[in-house]
Amino acid sequence: MTGTPPGVTWCVAPDDERAARAVWSALAEPGDAVAGALVQACGAAPALAWVADAVATPHPDWAVLETLGGGGDDALRRRVGLGVARWAARWPALDPERDRAAAQRCGARLVVPGDPAWPRGLDDLGVLTPFALWVRGAPPVADRTLAVVGARASTTYGERVTVDLAVELARRGWAVVSGGAYGIDAAAHRGALLGGGVTHVVLAGGVDRAYPAGNARLLEEVVRAGGSLFSEVPPGATPSRARFLQRNRLIAASAQATVVVEAAWRSGAASTAHHAARLLRPVGAVPGPVTSAASAGCHRLLRDGVAVCITDAAEAIELAGDVGPDLAPTPDAGVTRPTDGLDPLARLVHDGLARRTARDVTVVAARAGTTVAQARAMLGLLELEGLARRTASGWVVADGHE
Amino acid sequence: MTGTPPGVTWCVAPDDERAARAVWSALAEPGDAVAGALVQACGAAPALAWVADAVATPHPDWAVLETLGGGGDDALRRRVGLGVARWAARWPALDPERDRAAAQRCGARLVVPGDPAWPRGLDDLGVLTPFALWVRGAPPVADRTLAVVGARASTTYGERVTVDLAVELARRGWAVVSGGAYGIDAAAHRGALLGGGVTHVVLAGGVDRAYPAGNARLLEEVVRAGGSLFSEVPPGATPSRARFLQRNRLIAASAQATVVVEAAWRSGAASTAHHAARLLRPVGAVPGPVTSAASAGCHRLLRDGVAVCITDAAEAIELAGDVGPDLAPTPDAGVTRPTDGLDPLARLVHDGLARRTARDVTVVAARAGTTVAQARAMLGLLELEGLARRTASGWVVADGHE
Numbered sequence A, B: 001m002t003g004t005p006p007g008v009t010w011c012v013a014p015d016d017e018r019a020a021r022a023v024w025s026a027l028a029e030p031g032d033a034v035a036g037a038l039v040q041a042c043g044a045a046p047a048l049a050w051v052a053d054a055v056a057t058p059h060p061d062w063a064v065l066e067t068l069g070g071g072g073d074d075a076l077r078r079r080v081g082l083g084v085a086r087w088a089a090r091w092p093a094l095d096p097e098r099d100r101a102a103a104q105r106c107g108a109r110l111v112v113p114g115d116p117a118w119p120r121g122l123d124d125l126g127v128l129t130p131f132a133l134w135v136r137g138a139p140p141v142a143d144r145t146l147a148v149v150g151a152r153a154s155t156t157y158g159e160r161v162t163v164d165l166a167v168e169l170a171r172r173g174w175a176v177v178s179g180g181a182y183g184i185d186a187a188a189h190r191g192a193l194l195g196g197g198v199t200h201v202v203l204a205g206g207v208d209r210a211y212p213a214g215n216a217r218l219l220e221e222v223v224r225a226g227g228s229l230f231s232e233v234p235p236g237a238t239p240s241r242a243r244f245l246q247r248n249r250l251i252a253a254s255a256q257a258t259v260v261v262e263a264a265w266r267s268g269a270a271s272t273a274h275h276a277a278r279l280l281r282p283v284g285a286v287p288g289p290v291t292s293a294a295s296a297g298c299h300r301l302l303r304d305g306v307a308v309c310i311t312d313a314a315e316a317i318e319l320a321g322d323v324g325p326d327l328a329p330t331p332d333a334g335v336t337r338p339t340d341g342l343d344p345l346a347r348l349v350h351d352g353l354a355r356r357t358a359r360d361v362t363v364v365a366a367r368a369g370t371t372v373a374q375a376r377a378m379l380g381l382l383e384l385e386g387l388a389r390r391t392a393s394g395w396v397v398a399d400g401h402e
Helices: A019-026 A035-040 A044-056 A074-094 A094-107 A118-127 A156-171 A185-193 A214-224 A241-254 A266-276 A293-303 A314-319 A343-349 A361-368 A374-384 B016-028 B032-044 B044-056 B073-093 B096-106 B120-128 B154-173 B182-195 B213-224 B241-256 B269-278 B293-303 B313-320 B344-349 B361-368 B374-385
Strands: A109-111 A133-137 A145-150 A175-178 A198-204 A230-233 A255-260 A282-285 A389-390 A394-397 B108-111 B133-139 B145-149 B173-177 B197-201 B228-231 B255-260 B283-286 B386-393 B395-398
Touching: A019 A035, A019 A044, A019 A074, A019 A094, A019 A109, A035 A044, A035 A074, A035 A118, A035 B241, A044 A074, A074 B361, A074 B374, A109 A266, A109 B395, A118 A241, A133 A214, A133 B044, A145 A156, A145 A185, A145 A241, A145 A266, A145 B228, A156 A175, A156 A185, A156 A255, A175 A185, A175 A241, A185 A198, A185 A214, A185 A255, A198 A214, A198 A241, A214 A230, A230 B344, A241 A266, A255 A266, A255 A293, A255 A314, A255 B073, A266 A293, A282 A374, A314 B197, A343 A361, A343 A374, A343 B241, A361 A374, A361 A394, A361 B073, A374 B073, A389 B108, B016 B032, B016 B044, B016 B096, B016 B108, B032 B044, B032 B120, B044 B073, B044 B197, B120 B313, B133 B197, B133 B213, B145 B154, B145 B241, B145 B269, B145 B293, B145 B313, B154 B173, B154 B182, B154 B255, B154 B313, B173 B182, B173 B241, B182 B197, B182 B213, B182 B255, B197 B213, B197 B241, B213 B228, B241 B269, B255 B269, B255 B293, B255 B313, B269 B283, B269 B293, B283 B293, B344 B361, B344 B374, B361 B374, B361 B395, B374 B386
Parallel strands: A145 A175, A145 A255, A175 A198, A198 A230, A255 A282, B145 B173, B145 B255, B173 B197, B197 B228, B255 B283
Antiparallel strands: A109 A133, A133 A230, A389 A394, B108 B133, B133 B228, B386 B395
């Protein structure tokens, strides 16, 4: 290793992991598994030093492959070689000082794995764990964090459901993570703020760029309300289609579960759901009218068994949370009928009664398909419950005690 | 066995299974598992003769318990004893001749297991298999039969979806079974008729009674169009809540799969779905807005994993049919993007291009996160596909060949 390669006016100290991770976040495209494996195997600073060397010389030191567990492996050597070529293409444009200054200007800081502000859920991404996060505000480190994502081309229905969901999640102390896009994402952030909660925006580009521009005010409000904007690329970086897709893995990984509200058949929201599923995190989908193309992606997730059907915040929390305290109440509990507590035989007999026509016990038994003795016993029980009434000409239905 | 018991003016010949089953259909309440077990163990006529005896004497011949496989079993003896008491309550009102005459008046016939017109799917009900069916028209014996059921309190959305579903099922040669109720059931029958198909109504009361009365014309049309009305209780029998619930098992058992469109949280449609699930027949549920109480039962079935999410007829047929010829097409097939066939690397490079700003290969590589060599190769490929264009100042996006 020969130190700073020609043309590079900066240098990372061999033990400065933090600075090295900042450089890696600019050097490798999000989702670059080779870079991730290299950093995990060697450490960010040694890996960077190796790349600096490899970029500068036509004959890099391939001993690094042994660290990656495949010294004589041609395929691995080819993959790392391609990585070096990719990183070489970006090397001249690296400028850690510029990134640092840009971060400072927009009030962002660098968070790396192990920092108290690091969302530990991201570590489950393995070699796809981001090298670092550039963060404005306080990133999601709490346990109770749910991703709520969906279509940009949302409907009034979808937005209403999303706002309701996020308001209620916020009220119950859950943070909401989303992508800051128009439509469902924005409704999720807005709902969380409305509910007095905390919300986080994972951006595909730099945190100094409000993207989309129309949501700039919302993004500022997110930070002011105690949430965060964060990104794995440095301030100044532009969002691209590939980065939007990679960004989705961070949304999924920083939350305990992901709920999709409205998604077209092919959509970024569905990709977030699949990222969550790959991480073995629970996925929920909110259904909608089958006549609405905006819900087609949700229905597909339900059909494919990727997602559980979610209709309200309680069910979303049950999805993400512990069974027990977080279990959604069954609506059943509220709706009761006077005959609910009865045993099946009493119900049968109750069904054998009419409201106006008085019936003899034997007639009730024949109608109910019970024995006369059973009918007699159950009529006594129903009378006690106020559900049957004895008249001069026989038995009739009563409406229960008020 | 002493032949005709006192007060009974009719008699079934010991080998007349058909006549005996007709009597059983009037004697035992639908879903009477003890009666079902007795008939399956002894045959309908011997079982009826035994009951005639048991009803008439205080000391029936309990040797019958051995046929049921539990000679010395007190619990079994008690269950059969209760059965005898139930049947005794109805015995005086039995009048097979009246039932036969009523059937004749309304153009109904008796169908028993083994008849060509017997829907074989019913046999999966075991001891809950109906003794006989009273049928107007031609009952569902074909393989391609789907149950479509749902709420009486349906919405315009639910009815529209149901009609569309049933029309398409009919066009594809599937028969539609339902319960003839207002709301979704009626929409299912109507849709099947509109699609030029065959549809079947399983009634909870006698087939001579159009229930509900408002659907009388629809029910007549069902028969005229080559379908059927059928019931396990004789003509003249009234529908009761218990019979509606039992009727649902016949809907589920006579179809290869059951699809629920709109169902309240507690509902008959959900009970039909559970019957189908217990028979290990596939169950589908059509989702709707989570803000609609009419869809709550469908969403519950989806949440509980009882039902698969169904959004159109193709998916319903896939649910019921063979995998392969009946597989629903993925909407994907239709929607294509120019970059669809490309490999991921080419897509990355495509993402690195802009529409207006021409970019150099090295810039494209740095943006795409590829090597310069990869970018160059992929740009060549994209140019061939008409997706990238070389200008004097660099590369730009092109729109693909028309």
